[in-house]
Amino acid sequence: xxxxxxxxxxxxxxxxxxxxxxxxxxxxxxxxxxxxxxxxxxxxxxxxxxxxxxxxxxxxxxxxxxxxxxxxxxxxxxxxxxxxxxxxxxxxxxxxxxxxxxxxxxxxxxxxxxxxxxxxxxxxxxxxxxxxxxxxxxxxxxxxxxxxxxxxxxxxxxxxxxxxxxxxxxxxxxxxxxxxxxxxxxxxxxxxxxxxxxxxxxxxxxxxxxxxxxxxxxxxxxxxxxxxxxxxxxxxxxxxxxxxxxxxxxxxxxxxxxxxxxxxxxxxxxxxxxxxxxxxxxxxxxxxxxxxxxxxxxxxxxxxxxxxxxxxxxxxxxxxxxxxxxxxxxxxxxxxxxxxxxxxxxxxxxxxxxxxxxxxxxxxxxxxxxxxxxxxxxxxxxxxxxxxxxxxxxxxxxxxxxxxxxxxxxxxxxxxxxxxxxxxxxxxxxxx
Ligand SMILES: NC(=O)c1ccc[n+]([C@@H]2O[C@H](COP(=O)([O-])OP(=O)(O)OC[C@H]3O[C@@H](n4cnc5c(N)ncnc54)[C@H](O)[C@@H]3O)[C@@H](O)[C@H]2O)c1
Ligand SMILES: N[C@@H](CCO)C(=O)O
Ligand code: NA
Numbered sequence: 001x002x003x004x005x006x007x008x009x010x011x012x013x014x015x016x017x018x019x020x021x022x023x024x025x026x027x028x029x030x031x032x033x034x035x036x037x038x039x040x041x042x043x044x045x046x047x048x049x050x051x052x053x054x055x056x057x058x059x060x061x062x063x064x065x066x067x068x069x070x071x072x073x074x075x076x077x078x079x080x081x082x083x084x085x086x087x088x089x090x091x092x093x094x095x096x097x098x099x100x101x102x103x104x105x106x107x108x109x110x111x112x113x114x115x116x117x118x119x120x121x122x123x124x125x126x127x128x129x130x131x132x133x134x135x136x137x138x139x140x141x142x143x144x145x146x147x148x149x150x151x152x153x154x155x156x157x158x159x160x161x162x163x164x165x166x167x168x169x170x171x172x173x174x175x176x177x178x179x180x181x182x183x184x185x186x187x188x189x190x191x192x193x194x195x196x197x198x199x200x201x202x203x204x205x206x207x208x209x210x211x212x213x214x215x216x217x218x219x220x221x222x223x224x225x226x227x228x229x230x231x232x233x234x235x236x237x238x239x240x241x242x243x244x245x246x247x248x249x250x251x252x253x254x255x256x257x258x259x260x261x262x263x264x265x266x267x268x269x270x271x272x273x274x275x276x277x278x279x280x281x282x283x284x285x286x287x288x289x290x291x292x293x294x295x296x297x298x299x300x301x302x303x304x305x306x307x308x309x310x311x312x313x314x315x316x317x318x319x320x321x322x323x324x325x326x327x328x329x330x331x332x333x334x335x336x337x338x339x340x341x342x343x344x345x346x347x348x349x350x351x352x353x354x355x356x357x358x359x360x361x362x363x364x365x366x367x368x369x370x371x372x373x374x375x376x377x378x379x380x381x382x383x384x385x386x387x388x389x390x391x392x393x394x395x396x397x398x399x400x401x402x403x404x405x406x407x408x409x410x411x412x413x414x415x416x417x418x419x420x421x422x423x424x425x426x427x428x429x430x431x432x
Contacts, residue, residue, distance in 0.1 A: 006039040007322040008075055010102075012067035012093055013082035014047035014054055016191035017107050017134065020307030021080065021314050022056040032315070036322035040315070046070040071097035078103045078321055080314065084195055086110035098122045098130070105317040107134035107310055110199075113208035116215060116222035117337060120329035130329050131317035136209045137162055137286040139309025140302040141316065146216050146290055147331040153292025155217040159255040159432065160288035161278050162209040162267075164305030165192045165200035166232050166252040171282045174240045174249075180233075192284055192305040202231035203252060203267045210254035214265055217256060217290065219332040223265070226342035230268035234425060239355060242383070242396050243271050243427075246353070249279040250427065262341035264348070271353050271429045277301065278432065289432065348404040351380070351429035353396070356414065357422040360393045364419040368395070371417075375410040377402050392421050398429065 009025070011018055025032070025042055033039045044062040046069075064070035071079045071093040079097035081104060083090045090111050097104050104123065106112070112119070112132055123130035133143045137160065146155065161167050165187040172183040184201065187193045192200075199205045211224040232252050243250045248271035257264045272279045277299045281287040286304030291297050303309035320326075330337060358364050365384070372379060378400040386393065399407070411424045 010076035020311030109135040109208035113224040134313035138304040164284040223340035261343035264343040
């Protein structure tokens with residue numbers, strides 16, 4: 001219902017994203033009002049540090065020490081949760097807002113990954129909107145793109161670069177040779193990283209987003225616990241250089257696919273062709289690639305983190321609410337979401353890159369080749385550069401299509417060989 005009355009917003013959390021939302025709502029006030037037929041006004045906020053200058057005049061805005069009190073303010077129409085965390089105050093305040101009849105907009109993928117289905121049920125049964133465009137792939141309209149734009153399709157697969165911090169780190173390591181810790185500190189300074197950056201580099205943040213994206217893509221229950229998760233801590237400069245030589249980029253990807261066994265969900269470093277959509281997406285940019293049965297492949301690329309892009313997504317959700325538009329939270333009503341059925345990663349069939357550090361002595365390669373033969377793993381390319389008799393040298397190969405289970409078995413055997421000095425580094429190759 002659009003009646004020209006202001007849409008009254010309460011914002012909890014005024015950090016990177018909250019600050020960005022305040023700025024956007026103020027800077028583009030006229031535009032938003034023209035587009036929705038009513039002003040969007042921030043009337044209340046809750047934040048830890050009242051004295052901090054956020055570059056926006058908050059003198060006429062109500063302050064709350066406790067976000068849960070803001071959530072039930074009778075003069076707030078929409079509660080915007082930008083605090084973060086899967087439980088604690090964020091969950092408590094969102095639940096309080098829904099119970100008090102407020103629409104909720106959140107950027108909190110951790111909350112949605114753990115409690116998305118339950119919160120959607122609460123919102124829908126009260127006729128309220130729970131919106132979260134900012135939670136997945138920052139400024140990219142990935143949720144709306146899938147849920148509204150591709151609503152006519154059976155989605156076969158969705159994959160993408162879902163963590164800006166990791167893509168920024170991998171890009172900077174390749175293009176500048178800087179080391180991991182140094183680039184991560186940069187990403188934190190730029191407002192890309194999570195409060196606990198291990199969520200970024202260990203793949204957990206991308207897995208939160210993938211679980212939410214999967215639910216929207218397939219109309220299935222959010223099933224975070226079934227996501228296979230590996231992060232980027234083990235990706236070395238050596239691997240990044242070998243990837244380049246082989247025609248690939250290393251990306252942390254989230255991949256969700258419908259298979260005969262159920263829905264496969266995985267987050268791990270991948271090698272993808274340099275010219276593929278994900279291979280060509282550098283820096284803090286994210287990419288989301290969806291494959292629908294009628295539309296075929298659709299690619300969305302944009303900034304995945306940072307104040308401006310994330311605020312853009314939060315406010316787009318506010319525009320929907322101001323216009324009175326509503327869509328089932330995950331594309332189908334919460335009661336009709338398909339029960340989670342997870343396909344195991346052991347059923348993956350595909351190509352692999354492997355790097356070993358071995359003692360440079362005769363017979364080592366023959367031992368490795370014998371292990372691969374025993375597991376029916378077929379080598380595609382093999383690289384060994386330079387000689388350093390008696391010392392550690394890298395040995396790299398790629399495989400033809402191989403079963404994950406066979407690959408894991410071969411790697412376990414290879415890891416136990418005396419001549420292999422470090423745990424084997426394996427990166428899955430995806431020829432998207
Ligand atoms: N930074 C990004 O690029 C980005 C992008 C998409 C989504 N997100 C998500 O947005 C949310 C916020 O992220 P951020 O980067 O702005 O984090 P941030 O740490 O910069 O901001 C969070 C703010 O919440 C405040 N806060 C903490 N506890 C509070 C409480 N009890 N009451 C009120 N305020 C409280 C903190 O003081 C802080 O200012 C998180 O869920 C995050 O995952 C962030
Ligand atoms: N830490 C997240 C923020 C965006 O959700 C990232 O780097 O992608
Ligand atoms: Na988004």
